[in-house]
Amino acid sequence: MINWKVILNIAKTHLLTKIKQTSTAALGVTFGIGSYITLVCFMTGLNMMLDDLILNQTPHVHIYNEIEPSKKQPISLYDDVKNSFNVVHSIKPKLSQKKIHNALPIISYLEKDANVRGALPQIKTQIFYIAGSIEIGGNLTGINPIDEARLFNMGDYIVEGSAEALHNSDNGILLGIGIAKKMSLKVGDRIQISPINGGNFSLKIVGFYQSGIADLDAIQSFTNIKTVQRVLGEAKNYITDINVKLYDIDQALPLSKKIEQQFKLKAIDIKTANAQFETGTTIRNLITYAVSVTLLIVAGFGIYNILNMLIYEKMNDIAILKATGFSGKDVQLIFMSQAMIIGFVGGVLGLLIGFGLASLIGTIPFQTEALPTVATYPINMNPLFFVIGFSFAMLSTFLAGYLPSKKAKKIDPVRIIRGQ
């Protein structure tokens, strides 16, 4: 027996005749939701950018041979002193090879794993960049440029040239931008390098690499795996590192444990390597939500206040509605629908304003040395935020409208009519 048309018509008339109060209440919601959308799009955009900065180029599992002391010293193998207390001084790390034994079979084994998106071999080595009589220490990493660009967004950090150019060149090098500046080199020039065991090689610069971390850019260069193997004079199966990228980042820890056990190698997962990162993200999200919720609660109190006032003003109307056959529930629905209309209009406007502001921020130039690929402020326009924002607007106005409308429901018409 609820006649929505009549109820909504009364609610509409109440709202329109009190347009000032109505718009004040709606504006409260609009600002709440608008700032929530703006904040959350901007903050998560920044979060994602910062995460990408580190996480995109970090392998989910990094496999290598660690130089470390033997876990079991020879004395513990000797049965005669088993029950004694042994002290070993000056433990030295165990002499082991840098290369991963059987690297190529391990890679093809990992590639078959359903969780693994890709396993890429790398060779890391120390070299000197030679400029006349000056030698500058540095790192040279042998990679598969195309695969690195595909899985670890290598392309984002190549400021001149491209991954393909490196792939197609037999003796090309992707030089760190810091070294290039120090030595005044440009693309197409040649650079002399020398591995630590001697020798001299001339490589052609096919591009520049800029990670955004200045210290790294001053030493790091990349070249093809084959080129490094030739420079070092090693065989084709000489691989020092394997970088694994997974489909699901949560699988990193179990997989790294498994690899350590199975191949007796060191395997570090991304969460262990970058634990502090997640903390920062969580705290930034927490701040965003705390601020937004506060704004919406303030807006909710505004609506509560205005509806309360309205109900006092409309005491006579409520009494006459009840006397002419509107039930308490009808009256409650009249005031509830007013609250919900305010919430709806304010919420939708808030979403629009939030969208506008976020888009505006997205066009503001934001250029920094550290982030070569970013030109404007990062914005993460996730539709989910709009859904959350809108639901929150409706929820807060529902709660703000519920108590006053409950009071209207309980008003005794006889008391009002006789009280005059």
Next chain:
Amino acid sequence: MIQLELLEANKMSVVLEAKHINKYFKKPVLFHVLKDINFQIRQGEFTSIMGKSGCGKSTLLYILSTMDTDYEGELFLNQKLVTNETREHLSYLRNKHIGFVFQFHYLLSEFSVLENVMLPAKKLGEKTLQEIEHDAMNKLKILNIDHLAKKRASRVSGGEKQRVAIARALINNPSIIMGDEPTGNLDSYNSENVFNIFKQLSEEQGLSLLVVTHDEDFANKTDRIIQMGDGKIIS
């Protein structure tokens, strides 16, 4: 036999009946307001309730109106027991069978005169909007205020407001119209006017009317006067 039939016919036309109604005010002290009230209102009867201030006549009216449910005894509307019905159902009964006219006009001031009259019918929802609008214009015509239909309720004069309130009370063709001092706030010209409208409705349309009043002239012109004193019906 004939007497029995007469009795039956009588009973058929009883619109409102109160049986052993008792009411107490519990605050500030326990006070017995209404003491064993029994009476009937038949169809087409124009009844007035008179009595001194505080004798409980308004209290009785609000019990009869089903708005006040805190009483002892039984109340019948169109021979159906309404005591202890749910509030929702009572709202429906008020909407369909009872029309109200109060001392103060109680129109919804933001709505037009026509909308005020249409509202109870819209709530009842038995007719289409066009039919309701047509009915409402008819009622306004009967009361000679059809020229005010589009005006805002807050913009018409006191006497006109009371006539709008009567039109609103009539819109669902109720079984009975109740009035709490409907002329109490009007000058003699307008109260005369309102009385004539009531009289006309009762005579021409067979409408029952129950009016609480202080106005002796008004009461003397009605079909029947219920005189109350100290919470009892005296005559």
